[in-house]
Amino acid sequence: MSYAYLFKYIIIGDTGVGKSCLLLQFTDKRFQPVHDLTIGVEFGARMINIDGKQIKLQIWDTAGQESFRSITRSYYRGAAGALLVYDITRRETFEHLASWLEDARQHANPNMTIMLIGNKADLGHRRAVSTEEGEQFAKEHGLVFLETSAKTALNVEEAFINTARAIHGKIQSGVFDVSNESYGIKVGYGAGGTGAGAPGTVRPGEPSPQQTSSCCS
């Protein structure tokens, strides 16, 4: 399948907030309550359509526990979008958002689009974080906010697609230089920008914050 763009996403947030389930719901349209816990990173992909353009989302689903943070951080590199997920039934996952955000700001491209996700909205009776609090946090930090349920699929499509729409908008308005892969965007079939060199190549003079070659380091 050809596509106009490929966007790299990363899903972050505390362990057990439903990151892998969100991904599975989005890519496979199913909910699997029993799921091997993520070690390191898992991966999914799906094609979507924005304004008549085929866009491929390549999604990196990371492990939530802090022990893996030093590894997880390396996955921020070249991500165009991030879903920052918390669990509305566990307050501490909401309280840890600031530290996740700090990590993202430090290791990701500054133009990365971040969507704040309050997951497990189907468990409203056990809610520990109000919708308003989520909205407030998003507003303070310049994020887009949605409450989702990976179980009922509520807002799952929207979460991924709205993020893509925002990224696409940034491309249209020229915020992103699509030939620079450190923005997490690759141009697909027939479009230019492929002459930029091998993936991971450092191109002098272009902003590539985390793109130090791992060789010889």
Place this chain on the structure above:
Amino acid sequence: MEVQGPEVREGLLCTAQDRLPGGISREGSMTGRHELGRGYPNLSAAVRDNWLPSEGLASHPLDEHVADSHMDEPLLADIEDEYEGVCAANASSDEYSDVGEDVGGADTEVVFVKEGVCVFPTASRHQRILGRLSLIKQYNCLFICWLPYAAGAVQLEDASGAGQRGDAGGGNGAVESAKDRTMYAVHPIPLSDVRAIHKHTPPLGQHRITLTLATGVSLPSLHFQNGGIKSFLSCLREHGPLVRSADDPNTYLINDTTDPLQRSLFSLELTDVLVGRPPAGASSTYSPFAGPLAAEGDMSLRAQLSELVDRFQQLTQNARDTASSLFSGSMLMGAGGPMAEPHLTAAASTAAAAAATAAAASSTPATAAAPAGPAPDPDSRRSSLEASTDLGVFELIEGGGGAAAAGGSPWSRARPPPPPLSLAELHTFFDADGRMTNFSEFKQRVHDGGVEAEARPEAWKLLLGLHAPGSTRAERQEEVEQRRAAFQRLRSQWRTMLPGQEAKCSKWRERRTRIDKDVRRTDRGLRFFAREKSQAHNMLREMLLTYERYNQDLGYVQGQSDLAAPCLYVMRSAVAESGQLANADALGVEAEAFWCFASLMERMEANFCSDSRAMHAQLLALRSLVQLLDPPLYAHLEAHDCLNFFFCYRWLLLHFKREFGFEEVLRLWEAIWSGVPGLHLYLENWDFDGMLKFCVELSGRLRLEPLLRDADLLASYAAGAGRDIVATAMAGAAAAD
């Protein structure tokens, strides 16, 4: 392409002459091959005087690297150095064909250059002579040439090593090497004098070629340290008659005549050993085909075999040294444990990872469209194999795996593995009192064949050190009781927490919540753990909670449940009853499983530390091993910025738990734990070889269902940064649609 001003050329000229003390072939007459250049003095002069005025050469990073290579710390420095050399070589994209340089007048053209091709004059890995391989075209005649770098540039680790040993042999090494350099140089040989080229591309090890001349003489193997054989051959093919032998796909015949009789004779004789024959059309008084292999042919065979053995020893020694220096250098793995065992486990699993990487390499995701070189190998797409999997179509990297490569592996001819160790056979290892009489033999047996499910609980407790091999049956029974009591005490530490106490212990509450969540997502595909809130779930949960109390410094870290589950599964199998166990039995199983897990964690603990230092050290070790054992794969990973090897993270952290089927994991683990005799794996030659051998054999066996296994490997390969490759490959495939 005019690239350099005269002053630079001047410098090059000097360098070129410095590099060739004694001049070129005209003076040399030590061996027959030196005379080969005689008929072509102009060419020799052309090569000497106009030595490749191509860009990048004046300050080729490899040259600098070689010149700096007198190191005090041979092992580690060598690895680092080699590594940088490869980086540098790649960075400058020195591999190209059809350079089109005009070197020696209108009719001389260098059509191929490969830097860093080396010769090992002795079995010692310390004596490596780096040089430059080139193909030169003059008057429509193609010449092959390999010349060593300058005198000071030769790798003389031997000399420094000798110095360290305190003898005064340092100078000797230098003299010898200088002699070697001229002796081993392949001065321009016309292609018409070459009979065949044999390509050695072992799945693990450096790729190399051997030239066999028309006279039957085989030249020393030329080692391609970071790939390039394929482009070398395709360049040859473009410029001359190169025919792949019908009998041996790794042998390329040059000047193969159209005489069918000659050809069939040739292929008959050459399947096992390359024996030369006179150039076509020459009136020959000597024919190696006149009867049974002539004495010379025998010699050649023997020489080749011994060379093979030498090289192989060298390879495994290199691998061992690498692991040794890395592990002894970092000492990270040992920091947590009282014994040297963590080293063993770490080294063993790293070696296993290297083997697995190499195995996976046979189906490394392709990015055929994106090689770094400016001149993509026109042949690569045509001749490359492809593997189709769930994740897309992948190119098989040259020389990696595959039936042909496996057939060429020195290990593939090993005897078939023995059957798993049965309970009855296990008991033959005990004397009348139940003492294990020969522990190393037992470990060897486990290593070779694995253990039957029945015998596993007892075997694992011995392997994991819960019981000393010398203990009697009665002593072991007593130890079981003691462990049960100790476990009960530990478990009661959290079981007896008061509600008010729990309220004051947020860390504990947090970890408990995590354990509860994670037990529900561990091995649920296995029948044993399928049912939620089952006895098995509760036992696993209690094991992890108790370990959290037992090792509070580390606490619960994700991944532990993956290591604990097989321990519980195996210890549960010691009790014959199926279904729900009575409390006493359950306690016994849980206690033994807990102590197995705790013992395993002694080895693995460093991997779980939040600073990830141990993991990074192992990934670095793995990188070095891959660089050493599979340079093409290494180059591929490097080209795609995957040298951090994060895609192996889960392999190492979980002992390959997620990469294989559950039963296979049990088999793999007991083999890793059996390690090899002796704790200091890397100190003894045999040990590391044995481990490597095992890994390769194992990966061979695990690939019995090749497609499934490849898919598994690929899926695991795709984890982590390897996804970048997959993504690129998929993007490439999608774009090609």
